[in-house]
Amino acid sequence: MTYTIEFEPSGIRLLCEEPVTISDAARRAGISLRSECGGKGTCGKCQVRVQSNTLPPLTETEHELLASSQIADNWRLACRTAISTNASVYVPAPSTSKGPVIQLDSLAISIEPHPSVRTLLVEVSPPSLVDQQSDLHRIARVLKRSHGIEKVWASPTVLRTLPGALRDGDWKVATILRDREIIAAYAGTIHRPVGLAVDVGTTKLACYLVELETGRVLAAKGTMNPQLSYGEDVISRLKAAMDDPASASKIQQMTVEAINAVSSELCTVQGLAPEHLLDICLVGNTAMHHLLLGLPVRALAVSPFVPTTTSSLEFYTVLLGLHTAPGAYAFLPAPIAGFVGSDHLAVLLAAGFGEDNRTRLVIDIGTNTELALQAGGKIVSCSTASGPAFEGAHISQGMRAAPGAIQRVNIKADGTVRCDVIGGGQAVGICGSGVLDAIAEMRAAGILNERGRLVRGRPGARLQDDGMPVFQLVQSDKDQRDIAITQKDIDQVLLAKGAIRAGMDILMSHLKVAAPDIDEISLAGAFGTYLDPLNAVRIGLLPQIPLSRIRAIGNAAGAGARMMLASVEARQRSERLARQVDYLELTVYPAFSKFFVAGIRLPTG
Amino acid sequence: MSEDLYKAISKAVMEGEDGEATRRVNEALKAGLPPIEVMHRGIVAGISKAGELWKANEYFLPDVIMAADAFKAAMAIIKPRLEEGEGVRKSKKVVMGVVQGDVHDLGKSLVIAMLTSAGFEVIDLGIDVPLQKFIDAAREHQPHILGLGAYMTTTMLEMKGIIAELEKQGLRRKLKVMVGGVPTSQEFADQVGADAWGKDALDAMQKALRL
Numbered sequence: 001m002t003y004t005i006e007f008e009p010s011g012i013r014l015l016c017e018e019p020v021t022i023s024d025a026a027r028r029a030g031i032s033l034r035s036e037c038g039g040k041g042t043c044g045k046c047q048v049r050v051q052s053n054t055l056p057p058l059t060e061t062e063h064e065l066l067a068s069s070q071i072a073d074n075w076r077l078a079c080r081t082a083i084s085t086n087a088s089v090y091v092p093a094p095s096t097s098k099g100p101v102i103q104l105d106s107l108a109i110s111i112e113p114h115p116s117v118r119t120l121l122v123e124v125s126p127p128s129l130v131d132q133q134s135d136l137h138r139i140a141r142v143l144k145r146s147h148g149i150e151k152v153w154a155s156p157t158v159l160r161t162l163p164g165a166l167r168d169g170d171w172k173v174a175t176i177l178r179d180r181e182i183i184a185a186y187a188g189t190i191h192r193p194v195g196l197a198v199d200v201g202t203t204k205l206a207c208y209l210v211e212l213e214t215g216r217v218l219a220a221k222g223t224m225n226p227q228l229s230y231g232e233d234v235i236s237r238l239k240a241a242m243d244d245p246a247s248a249s250k251i252q253q254m255t256v257e258a259i260n261a262v263s264s265e266l267c268t269v270q271g272l273a274p275e276h277l278l279d280i281c282l283v284g285n286t287a288m289h290h291l292l293l294g295l296p297v298r299a300l301a302v303s304p305f306v307p308t309t310t311s312s313l314e315f316y317t318v319l320l321g322l323h324t325a326p327g328a329y330a331f332l333p334a335p336i337a338g339f340v341g342s343d344h345l346a347v348l349l350a351a352g353f354g355e356d357n358r359t360r361l362v363i364d365i366g367t368n369t370e371l372a373l374q375a376g377g378k379i380v381s382c383s384t385a386s387g388p389a390f391e392g393a394h395i396s397q398g399m400r401a402a403p404g405a406i407q408r409v410n411i412k413a414d415g416t417v418r419c420d421v422i423g424g425g426q427a428v429g430i431c432g433s434g435v436l437d438a439i440a441e442m443r444a445a446g447i448l449n450e451r452g453r454l455v456r457g458r459p460g461a462r463l464q465d466d467g468m469p470v471f472q473l474v475q476s477d478k479d480q481r482d483i484a485i486t487q488k489d490i491d492q493v494l495l496a497k498g499a500i501r502a503g504m505d506i507l508m509s510h511l512k513v514a515a516p517d518i519d520e521i522s523l524a525g526a527f528g529t530y531l532d533p534l535n536a537v538r539i540g541l542l543p544q545i546p547l548s549r550i551r552a553i554g555n556a557a558g559a560g561a562r563m564m565l566a567s568v569e570a571r572q573r574s575e576r577l578a579r580q581v582d583y584l585e586l587t588v589y590p591a592f593s594k595f596f597v598a599g600i601r602l603p604t605g
Numbered sequence: 606m607s608e609d610l611y612k613a614i615s616k617a618v619m620e621g622e623d624g625e626a627t628r629r630v631n632e633a634l635k636a637g638l639p640p641i642e643v644m645h646r647g648i649v650a651g652i653s654k655a656g657e658l659w660k661a662n663e664y665f666l667p668d669v670i671m672a673a674d675a676f677k678a679a680m681a682i683i684k685p686r687l688e689e690g691e692g693v694r695k696s697k698k699v700v701m702g703v704v705q706g707d708v709h710d711l712g713k714s715l716v717i718a719m720l721t722s723a724g725f726e727v728i729d730l731g732i733d734v735p736l737q738k739f740i741d742a743a744r745e746h747q748p749h750i751l752g753l754g755a756y757m758t759t760t761m762l763e764m765k766g767i768i769a770e771l772e773k774q775g776l777r778r779k780l781k782v783m784v785g786g787v788p789t790s791q792e793f794a795d796q797v798g799a800d801a802w803g804k805d806a807l808d809a810m811q812k813a814l815r816l
Contacts, residue, residue: 302706600667
C-alpha cells in the first residue's frame with residue numbers, strides 16, 4: 001500500500017511502499033539526519049516532529065530521551081519510529097548533520113551469525129614448586145578437560161600476553177578460540193565479542209563495530225580515505241605505488257592508520273578498546289586490496305590488468321599493523337577480477353545474489369561503477385570508469401551531498417525552477433542527485449534536446465560571456481549566489497551516464513535479458529540512495545522498468561562485509577559466489593562504443 | 606546523379622549512420638564513380654561537416670563518435686579500391702597509435718577522422734602498440750607527424766621511451782611528434798619532448814595543420 005511522507009521544511013516528498021523508519025526515509029529523501037549512535041537509539045539527536053494517523057507507540061528509549069513536553073507535541077526519534085501511512089515530518093535544523101554525508105547504514109540484513117571465534121572462561125590452578133607446568137599448558141589442560149578441545153596452541157604475539165593475563169586475572173582468563181588456536185586471553189571477565197567490518201572505498205572508508213554473536217552493528221563511522229592525497233582516482237594511486245616503493249609503503253600505512261583511528265573511536269564509544277576486536281573483515285576494490293596488502297601493482301595497473309591473487313585471504317592482523325586482539329585474523333574476501341573487487345562480492349552477497357533465480361541487477365555507482373546481472377543461473381559483472389560527476393565533481397558548481405547542496409530540482413509548467421537544498425539554507429552548489437534531477441526536468445521541459453544540447457531561446461537558457469551555454473537554477477540575491485548548470489556540466493553527466501548505461505546494456509545483451517525481464521534493480525552506494533529513481537529512468541540512466549522494482553540498498557558493501565565478519569557460512573558462500581561470477585572486461589568488448597553512444601543520448605519524450 | 610550519391614554518403618557519415626554510409630559507398634562504386642572522388646566528396650566531406658558542427662558546439666561527443674564510426678566503416682570499403690598512392694594527393698602522412706598497455710581506441714578514432722577530414726593520410730597502428738612497432742613504422746612510412754595516444758596515467762609514460770628511442774635511432778629530427786589523451790597535458794608534452802599536444806581531436810587537427 002503506497003503512502004507519502006512529506007518532509008518539512010524542505011518540502012521533499014517520498015513515495016513509499018513498505019513501512020519504513022523515519023531515519024531510513026530521510027536518508028532516501030536526501031536529508032542528512034544527525035546520528036551519532038549509528039541509528040541505535042542512544043544519542044537522541046534525530047528528533048523530528050511527526051503528524052500521521054497511525055504511529056507505533058513510543059519506545060522506551062524515546063520515553064527516556066525526549067521531554068514530556070516534546071512527547072506531548074508529537075516529537076519522536078526518527079530512528080525509533082516506523083511509518084506506514086501518509087505522514088508529515090518536520091526536521092528542525094539541529095537534527096541535521098554537517099559535513100559530507102558518509103553513508104553507513106544499509107538495508108537491515110538478517111545475518112545468521114556463525115562467528116569464527118568463541119569465548120571460553122577458563123580457571124586454572126596456580127603453579128607451585130610441585131607443579132611447574134607452563135602457563136599455556138595450564139590453560140590447555142582445562143580446555144581439554146572441561147570443553148573437550150585438544151591440542152590448543154597460540155602464536156608468540158598471544159603468548160606474550162598470557163602470563164600477564166593469568167596473573168592479573170587471578171588465574172581466571174577469558175580465552176578466545178579460533179578452532180584450536182588461542183587468539184587472545186583476557187584477565188578475568190568476558191568481554192562482549194566484537195569485530196570490525198571495513199569497507200575500504202576509493203573515496204570513503206566505512207567501519208562498523210559488530211557484535212559477533214548477533215551480527216548487530218553497535219557503532220559505525222566513516223572517514224575520507226587518506227589516499228586521496230595521492231589522487232582522486234585509483235590509477236593515480238597505483239602509479240604512485242608503482243613508481244616509488246616509499247609511496248607504496250606510505251599509502252599502505254596511512255590506510256591502516258585511518259582504520260585504526262576510526263576503530264579506536266568506535267571501541268571507545270562502546271566502552272571497549274581495540275584489543276577487544278576479535279575478528280576483522282575488510283572489503284575493497286582490487287586496487288584498494290592490493291595497496292592495503294602492499295602487493296605489487298604494476299601488473300594490475302596496465303593492460304591486461306592482472307591481480308596478484310583472486311583468492312580470499314586470512315592472516316594475522318599483526319602483519320598489517322591493524323590494532324586488534326593480539327592473535328586476531330583479518331579476512332579479506334576474494335577479489336573478482338581486474339578492478340572488480342571484494343567490495344563488489346560483498347554487494348552481491350548483501351543484495352541476495354545466488355540465493356534464488358530472480359533476474360537481478362545491482363549497480364554500485366561511484367567513481368568506478370560496478371554492475372552485476374543475475375539471470376538464468378548465471379552471474380556477469382563489469383566495471384566502468386564513470387567518473388565522479390555523480391558525486392558533484394567536474395561540475396562547475398558541483399559539490400558533495402552536504403548542507404548547501406541543491407539535491408532536488410523541479411521545473412514547473414510555467415518555467416519557474418524550484419530547488420531543494422540540503423539543510424534548508426542558502427544554495428551553495430549542486431550535488432549529484434540535483435544535477436540528475438535538473439537534467440531530467442530540463443529534458444522534460446524541452447530545454448534540452450535528445451542529444452543533451454541546451455536549446456537556445458528557452459527561458460532560463462542563456463550564453464555566458466565566454467560563450468558557454470548555461471541554464472539558471474537559482475537567481476542571485478543578497479545572500480544567495482547565482483547557481484547555474486552549464487552545457488559542459490551536462491556533458492560530464494551524460495558521459496558518466498553513458499558509461500554506466502553501456503555497462504548495463506552490455507551485461508543484459510550478454511545474458512539476453514530485456515528490461516521487462518528484470519525482477520529487481522538494487523542501487524548500492526550513497527548516490528544510489530539519494531537519486532530519484534523516476535528521474536534516473538527519465539534520463540536513461542536506468543532502463544524503463546516499473547519503479548517498484550528499483551530499490552536503494554545503501555552501503556551494501558559494508559553490509560556484505562558485516563555478513564562475512566559475523567558468519568563463517570557467509571564467507572564460504574562468498575567463495576562460491578566469487579567462482580560463479582563471470583567478469584566482462586568492457587574495454588575489449590566489441591561494439592562498446594555503440595553501447596556508449598546509445599547510453600549517452602537522452603530518451604525521447 | 607553522382608552529386609546526389611556524394612551528398613547521400615556525406616550525410617550518412619555526418620549523421621553517424623554507418624549502415625547507410627557503407628550501402629551508399631558500395632552503390633557509388635557499383636555505379637562506376639571514381640573511388641577517389643567518392644572518398645573526398647562523400648566520406649571526407651561528411652566527417653569534415655561533423656568536425657565543424659563539433660567546433661560550433663552543435664555536435665557533442667556521441668555525435669562525433671558515431672560519425673567517426675561511420676567514417677571508419679566507409680573508409681574500410683574505399684581504401685582497398687584506391688590506386689597505389691592515389692587519393693593521397695601529396696597529403697602529409699601521419700602515423701598514429703595508442704601506446705603499449707593501453708586499449709582505449711575511441712579517442713584515436715576521433716583523431717583519425719578529424720585528421721583525414723583535414724587532408725592528412727593516416728596510417729593506423731592500432732592499440733597496445735609496442736615501442737618497436739612505432740619505430741619501424743616511422744622508418745617505413747617516413748611520416749610528417751607521429752601521433753601517440755594514451756588514456757591512462759600509467760601508460761602515458763611510454764611516450765617518453767618512444768621519443769627517446771627515436772632520438773637514438775636518428776629518426777627524431779625527421780618528423781614531428783604529437784601526443785594526446787585524457788591524462789596528458791601541454792606540460793606533459795613538454796616534459797616528454799613532444800612537438801605538440803592535442804587537447805582533443807579537433808585541437809589535434811588544427812595543430813597538425815600548423816606543424
